[in-house]
Amino acid sequence: MSLSRTFIRTLSLATAVLMSSAALALNTGGTIAIAPTANSLEVINLAPTSSGNFIPQNIKLYEAHWQGMDVMKLTTELTRQLRYPIGMRGAIVNEVTLNAAMSGMLGGDIIVAVKDMPVTELESFVAATRQVKDLRYAAVTVMRKSEKQDGRGRYEMRQMVFVIRSVLDLGFAQAEGAPMILPGDPRPHAYRGPCTDCHTIGDGTFTMPDPDLIILPPPPLTVPQMRSGKRPHNDRGPCIACHQTKAAEPLRMR
Ligand code: HEC
Numbered sequence: 001m002s003l004s005r006t007f008i009r010t011l012s013l014a015t016a017v018l019m020s021s022a023a024l025a026l027n028t029g030g031t032i033a034i035a036p037t038a039n040s041l042e043v044i045n046l047a048p049t050s051s052g053n054f055i056p057q058n059i060k061l062y063e064a065h066w067q068g069m070d071v072m073k074l075t076t077e078l079t080r081q082l083r084y085p086i087g088m089r090g091a092i093v094n095e096v097t098l099n100a101a102m103s104g105m106l107g108g109d110i111i112v113a114v115k116d117m118p119v120t121e122l123e124s125f126v127a128a129t130r131q132v133k134d135l136r137y138a139a140v141t142v143m144r145k146s147e148k149q150d151g152r153g154r155y156e157m158r159q160m161v162f163v164i165r166s167v168l169d170l171g172f173a174q175a176e177g178a179p180m181i182l183p184g185d186p187r188p189h190a191y192r193g194p195c196t197d198c199h200t201i202g203d204g205t206f207t208m209p210d211p212d213l214i215i216l217p218p219p220p221l222t223v224p225q226m227r228s229g230k231r232p233h234n235d236r237g238p239c240i241a242c243h244q245t246k247a248a249e250p251l252r253m254r
């Protein structure tokens, strides 16, 4: 199913009207709706309805950052791909740097407790870090994959405890949702439920120029630019294969 812009605008307008406690006029001419939510995420929808962005309430968390670690939601899909035990619960560490790396934790570890608070989901991980935010150290219990596999080809896990230490207070984890997607974007992953359970929808992403110039989208070129054949990169094939033309009429290549 592809979502049309109009549909999304209508929906976000409806949400704004329903949820707003205050509507202010912006100097851009639009209005902003401030939508307080009951959940701990405190998502505040400041998107002008004219922006076309749809910001669902109660969106699922996808990633959190704490003490140098990248922690992600552990899905059944991921558990299966990593061959971790069926029914494994917790939050999965994707990457360790800084204090997390110093503690001995590794990417792939599944966090099952912070101090004495059980972690079963990314949400409970974030909540647990709030309880230790003023401390300077806290024990983190993880399940780490062993070399051994069970009869079904799943790794056996062993429990380990690491101590995260900080010179200052530990602070609490900051969370992110899944990336914002455009209405009508195809789904690059398996079906995971309604798109708006996890994604904000609209045009709010920004692509950083990356140092290796790999992920920059090809900018549109004018016809003379294409005809000139002058390019800052090496030969990648016919220009129209990747670059959109800025010309109104379709480009005929000679
Ligand atoms: C349960 C959460 C969840 C649901 C539901 C979901 N997605 Fe996603 N989606 C993700 C996550 C997390 C990512 C980040 C990469 C990954 O894990 O595959 C992602 C990545 C994407 C991306 C790539 C975005 C980027 O910038 O990298 C697109 C496009 C996308 N999803 C489309 C969809 C569509 C369309 C639907 C509905 C049919 C949908 N998703 C439903 C969680 C979800």
Ligand code: HEC
Binding pocket: 213, 214, 216, 217, 218, 219, 221, 225, 226, 228, 229, 230, 231, 232, 233, 236, 237, 238, 239, 240, 241, 242, 243
């Ligand atoms: C396979 C895809 C591909 C092909 C074919 C291709 N380009 Fe590009 N081009 C890119 C990408 C991606 C970028 C963004 C920067 C980069 O990756 O180098 C780019 C950047 C450019 C830029 C810089 C524009 C800017 O504003 O920064 C010019 C000019 C350009 N290409 C010209 C051409 C011309 C002329 C041709 C045909 C002779 C061509 N390209 C063929 C992918 C392509």
